[in-house]
Amino acid sequence: MLNANESGYVSRGDISVESSLSRFIEEEALPGTGVEKADFWIGLSDLIHQFGPRNRELLVKREDLQQRIDAWHIARNDQAHDAAAYKAFLTDIGYLLPEGDAFTIDTSNADPEIATLAGPQLVVPITNARFVLNAANARWGSLYDCLYGTDAIGPLPTSTEFDDGRGARAVMWSAVFLDEAFPLASTSHGRATAYKVVDGHLEVDGAPLLDPEKFVGYLGKPGNPSAVLLQNNELHVELRFDSNHPIGKTSASGLADIHVESALSAIIDCEDSVACVDAEDKVLAYRNWLGLMKGDLAETFQKNGKTIERKLNPDRVYTAPDGGAYSVKGRALLLVRNVGHLMSNPAILDRDGLEVQEGLMDAMVTTLVAMHDLKKHEGLRNSVAGSIYVVKPKMHGPEEVAFSDDIFTFVEDALGLPKHTVKLGIMDEERRTSVNLKECIRAARHRVCFINTGFLDRTGDEIHTSMEAGPFSRKDFIKRKSWIAAYENQNVDIGLECGLSGKAQIGKGMWAVPDEMAAMLETKIEHPKAGANTAWVPSPTAATLHALHYHKVDVFAVQASLAKGGRRAYVEALLDIPTASYRKWTPEQIRREVENNAQGILGYVVRWIDQGVGCSKVPDINDVGLMEDRATCRISAQHIANWLHHGIVSRDDVMDVMKRMAEVVDRQNADDPQYRPMAPDFEGIAFKAACDLVLDGRSQPSGYTEPVLHARRLELKRIQKS
Numbered sequence: 001m002l003n004a005n006e007s008g009y010v011s012r013g014d015i016s017v018e019s020s021l022s023r024f025i026e027e028e029a030l031p032g033t034g035v036e037k038a039d040f041w042i043g044l045s046d047l048i049h050q051f052g053p054r055n056r057e058l059l060v061k062r063e064d065l066q067q068r069i070d071a072w073h074i075a076r077n078d079q080a081h082d083a084a085a086y087k088a089f090l091t092d093i094g095y096l097l098p099e100g101d102a103f104t105i106d107t108s109n110a111d112p113e114i115a116t117l118a119g120p121q122l123v124v125p126i127t128n129a130r131f132v133l134n135a136a137n138a139r140w141g142s143l144y145d146c147l148y149g150t151d152a153i154g155p156l157p158t159s160t161e162f163d164d165g166r167g168a169r170a171v172m173w174s175a176v177f178l179d180e181a182f183p184l185a186s187t188s189h190g191r192a193t194a195y196k197v198v199d200g201h202l203e204v205d206g207a208p209l210l211d212p213e214k215f216v217g218y219l220g221k222p223g224n225p226s227a228v229l230l231q232n233n234e235l236h237v238e239l240r241f242d243s244n245h246p247i248g249k250t251s252a253s254g255l256a257d258i259h260v261e262s263a264l265s266a267i268i269d270c271e272d273s274v275a276c277v278d279a280e281d282k283v284l285a286y287r288n289w290l291g292l293m294k295g296d297l298a299e300t301f302q303k304n305g306k307t308i309e310r311k312l313n314p315d316r317v318y319t320a321p322d323g324g325a326y327s328v329k330g331r332a333l334l335l336v337r338n339v340g341h342l343m344s345n346p347a348i349l350d351r352d353g354l355e356v357q358e359g360l361m362d363a364m365v366t367t368l369v370a371m372h373d374l375k376k377h378e379g380l381r382n383s384v385a386g387s388i389y390v391v392k393p394k395m396h397g398p399e400e401v402a403f404s405d406d407i408f409t410f411v412e413d414a415l416g417l418p419k420h421t422v423k424l425g426i427m428d429e430e431r432r433t434s435v436n437l438k439e440c441i442r443a444a445r446h447r448v449c450f451i452n453t454g455f456l457d458r459t460g461d462e463i464h465t466s467m468e469a470g471p472f473s474r475k476d477f478i479k480r481k482s483w484i485a486a487y488e489n490q491n492v493d494i495g496l497e498c499g500l501s502g503k504a505q506i507g508k509g510m511w512a513v514p515d516e517m518a519a520m521l522e523t524k525i526e527h528p529k530a531g532a533n534t535a536w537v538p539s540p541t542a543a544t545l546h547a548l549h550y551h552k553v554d555v556f557a558v559q560a561s562l563a564k565g566g567r568r569a570y571v572e573a574l575l576d577i578p579t580a581s582y583r584k585w586t587p588e589q590i591r592r593e594v595e596n597n598a599q600g601i602l603g604y605v606v607r608w609i610d611q612g613v614g615c616s617k618v619p620d621i622n623d624v625g626l627m628e629d630r631a632t633c634r635i636s637a638q639h640i641a642n643w644l645h646h647g648i649v650s651r652d653d654v655m656d657v658m659k660r661m662a663e664v665v666d667r668q669n670a671d672d673p674q675y676r677p678m679a680p681d682f683e684g685i686a687f688k689a690a691c692d693l694v695l696d697g698r699s700q701p702s703g704y705t706e707p708v709l710h711a712r713r714l715e716l717k718r719i720q721k722s
Helices: 019-029 035-076 083-092 129-139 143-148 164-181 279-294 358-374 396-413 436-443 453-463 482-497 517-523 538-553 555-564 588-611 629-645 653-667 687-694 704-721
Strands: 009-012 015-018 121-125 140-142 195-198 201-204 215-221 224-232 235-241 257-259 265-269 298-303 306-313 315-317 327-328 332-338 342-350 354-359 388-390 422-428 448-453 506-507 534-537 616-619 623-630
Touching: 009 035, 015 019, 015 687, 019 358, 035 083, 035 354, 035 358, 035 396, 035 453, 121 129, 129 140, 129 265, 129 279, 129 306, 129 517, 140 143, 140 436, 140 538, 143 164, 143 257, 164 235, 164 298, 164 517, 164 538, 195 224, 195 453, 201 215, 224 265, 235 538, 235 588, 257 538, 265 279, 279 342, 298 396, 342 358, 354 358, 354 448, 358 388, 358 396, 388 396, 422 436, 422 555, 436 448, 436 517, 448 482, 448 534, 453 482, 453 555, 482 506, 482 555, 482 687, 517 538, 534 538, 588 616, 588 623, 588 629, 588 653, 588 704, 623 629, 629 653, 653 687, 687 704
Parallel strands: 121 265, 121 534, 265 332, 332 388, 388 422, 422 448, 448 506, 506 534
Antiparallel strands: 009 015, 015 342, 140 257, 195 201, 215 224, 215 315, 224 235, 235 257, 298 306, 315 327, 342 354, 616 623
């Protein structure tokens, strides 16, 4: 408990607010919203004191259910697992709830990117303004650049000089894409010599598109356009012509580049990809969100010796075939991911001096900030439908979803917004949500805009929930277990049953290897084929390449077909615990598994603690860069904790591995001037935090990493300030 009279806090009614946060709200966030300062603080105080106790009760319920599940497994540890008895037990304790009658959601005023379009979705840390701007502007990307600069068309070039052969391969590869998505009547895009607009129709070497309706706009003169805009599966592709361009001058038609409509939406993340532990961090996060909502966020940086300013892109306006204007958004639709229900934050103290639940603070402040967008009628608008999009992670079951729904109803009333202005994204990533998904959607049926499978957190929660059931399989084998396919299928099927198609997003998880775009092109097409109208990507480049999959697959046709077939998986399959059925592991297999987990934990945690980086590309044990955030860290920590608990490895074994892998991580980061080595003393706060996550993993609430990481980061910040 902190003292509200400590230096740095100011009183606002019966709450105490860290002064930098109060200044931000009063001087930056409130002006222009129409919300009076006194009304805001009264509303926030009422939210904290009405919903804080209920929040804490829900967390107690989580722990109570976990203790009952642990006891059930312990009492039967000498028996074969009885799936039917287990399901009955979960029902008896209220973990598994009865499924109610059929219903469909009635979400209204959803933007097209949410309801009627299918395409990639970026997730980006809110605290990095440059990354945030890149994500918002990733609505469009150069196909030539993305092919040339990745392994999509073969191994990367070794020279910084332009490779003519590689450039030619990118052009040919792109021509094949154009021929598939926008076939011509009598030629190929790769052989075309002239694109012209004649009487409102596109002609290529005098012949039309096989589907003339796919031509939707152009720039320049009809007989010699500088750009041609095409549309397939509601996604746009812009052909840019410039015979003086280095690429354009090698093309008979002057085609210089192909711009692909890419990230239709982006999640601006306050949660797993950031390290926000106090008011200083939260102000940075909220200020970037404010810049996005006002449309004036800008970032200046140095690149190749030049000063570059990055800001939000304008919309694109073309001449339509009928001579009118045709406008396409220049930016991704932005959703903000609030934190879950678990953590508190010292930025605000309640009337008893207790830290407030961070999720309550996020709900009030991010909604207030988004009102700046709602006040606009022109300029750079996020939602043209007048909605605010909040993704809520790590909710456990319908009761917690209903709690979130109540929070936003309260916030809307406090800020003078119409009910259900705030749309809610439900992350289907905790097991109690997965097995009760239909009822979770029902609990927010008036505002649901999004459901998304999250394999990473879902696996971490599975390990923690079933910790006492036995040793889990090795991680690669967990992915092959039947419960994963059942989980992914049920999410789509229940989403369709509840009427999300045409009203909300049904999403799939992240591609975690940002440097392997050839593999992504090969495999991630399975997401739209599965009926997901969005899926997560780690970069703007990945968004552009993944967008090509949505030209190949008509997701809404897939959804219509799936909806006729009925549900493919039921709760029994989701309750199939992925413990190891065959455990004749060699010492080498055990060692490698623990090393791989430990290396990932250390590589992520050392940047989180020492540099405040919440999401980063961390080289794995084979030096393959993987996107790591708290969800991946949760799996690795819980996996080692499970093996430690069941005697697969000893505490001494784990500490030996942690120290050896710390040396590996030190070598991998040797070129980073801000990096502080963990070896040879192993006394640094970051190393201790990584060990805490593993050695105390079994006792962490739901196996989450946040309590350890926040405590250790705050410890370091206190030392740095002293």
